Amino acid sequence: MVGTAGMMPVRAAAPAQGQQAVLASMPQIDAPIALLLDVGSGRVLYARDVHRRFVPASITKIMTSYVAFDLITKGKLRLDQRIPIRRETFRQWRNVGSTMFLPAEAQPTVAELIEGIVTVSANDACVVLAEGAVGSVPAFTKLMNEAAAELGMRDSHFNTPNGWMDEGQTYVTAADLATLSGALMTRFPELYRRFYGHAEMTWGGITQPNHNPFYGVVEGADGVKTGFTNEAGYGFVGSAERNGRRLVMVLGGYDRPNLRAKQSRDFIEWGFAAWEAQPLFAKGTAVGRAAVQGGAARAVSLVAPRALTVTVPRGAKARYSLSVRYKGPLKAPIAKGETVASLIVRVPGEPVHTQPLVAGADVARGGMFDRLRNGMAGMVGL
Structure with a gap:
């Protein structure tokens, strides 16, 4: 019933003609996959191949943080909880791609690991967090897939918490990523504000920048995640909020990071300038x-x-x-x-x-x- x-x-x-005119003013977007969503209304402002599956690379870490936030909210994980690093994990992920440079003897807190995952895309931190939170990477990816199913992400699957190359076993769509990002922000607003939006991170005496092309350039930018592998190309899920209005965009498949940076900025500025939200x-x-x-x-x-x-x-x-x-x-x-x-x-x-x-x-x-x-x-x- x-x-x-x-x-x-x-x-x-x-x-x-109003909608025709606004679409005619849209900047050039060369990404094969593109989506711009107004979160408050749920309206898709632009969509290109948004249900096409693609390899997300480090964009996977949005779901990693979502699961971590959920465990924290349910009291199953604490921000001040320290997690020792398994020797096998240290050997496997030492200096592999983007890392926090976690030493073998370190016992970082959950908060430090999440900061490393979100701000500097730390592959090592993802695995350490997964193992420390629920015992193993397979147990953690099971939670990732359960969360995806709950959110209605029908065309996504997660086989790894960090998005490292796995012969295509991890895949997403732009539509699913927009759903996930909106849920991350609205279900866990305090944790989102605490961990997202940081331009750099210092840990263990090493300062690293966030590669989000919005930070310091786009007004109201506070997320979400970039990703790159040779297999996936350059992708980006970006978000900004102005006067209570939030836009989320997904771009996938660029072959150059500078083009991704320029066009993503133009894309979201068009969303704020050409469209408006009526209460x-x-x-x-x-x-x-x-x-x-x-x-x-x-x-x-x-x-x-x-x-x-x-x-x-x-x-x-x-x-x-x-x-x-x-x-x-x-x-x-x-x-x-x-x-x-x-x-x-x-x-x-x-x-x-x-x-x-x-x-x-x-x-x-x-x-x-x-x-x-x-x-x-x-x-x-x-």
Whole structure:
């Protein structure tokens, strides 16, 4: 059964030439794979071959940090926890690609390892973290693939925590990477702000720069990850936030890093300049209510977890309709902040945009009296 809060107001239509004009102003993008997404509205501003599988190289480390953040949030890993380095791991990953230059006797903290992974793309740190967190690399990549499945990343698979060449066993798509990056930022905002956005890192007396081409150049830039191998070419998932509006872009398959740097900057600047977000609901707004089964309460409010918007060509007004959907009735217990429903945004000529809604309160599992009361109320249509 699917619950719905019905349709909501419709706005005036944006002229078709408005979108044509904004696309005509787009800068040249030579990457064979390209995607630009407005996270707040879920609208894809530009897409090229976004479901094509490709080798992510170090972009893999976005998922590595996602799993680490999830373990930390669940209390299964601590930021101050020290992790010794196995001799075999030291021998295998010493000075292999980008590293933190971890010495054999080091016992870095989880926080130091995540900083190394995110800021300087440390291959050694990925393996040390994976082994220290859950016992082995296969156990960690199992969590990576489970997270991918939960997020709906249907065309991605992870065989390594650092993206090192593995004969194509690790692969992703631009669409999946945009989904992952958006979830990383919205599900773990405090950890994201703590570890992402750093232009350099110093550890063990060695200072290394972050190779993110946005840092120091693009206003509001705070992520996400570059990647390169001879097999994959030069790729980049980038993000910037301005005035509460966040864009995420994915580019894959460049053969030169300087071209990747220039065109990625032009791409995201076009996204901010040529498009604008029109507000739908402020963060924390109750958008609707959902029926609850077996709970201490019969219904729960559905709340916007962030500012929800609709994105249109700058200066235009969009025609759209809104509805709320959930699989219902929802079953108790329900935790406040848990994603339990979706806001469906329909814009003529566009794919349906789906944005999350969360429970506005905890709903405990009901006792016998609650079940009797709710059953009686249901019988008389209350």
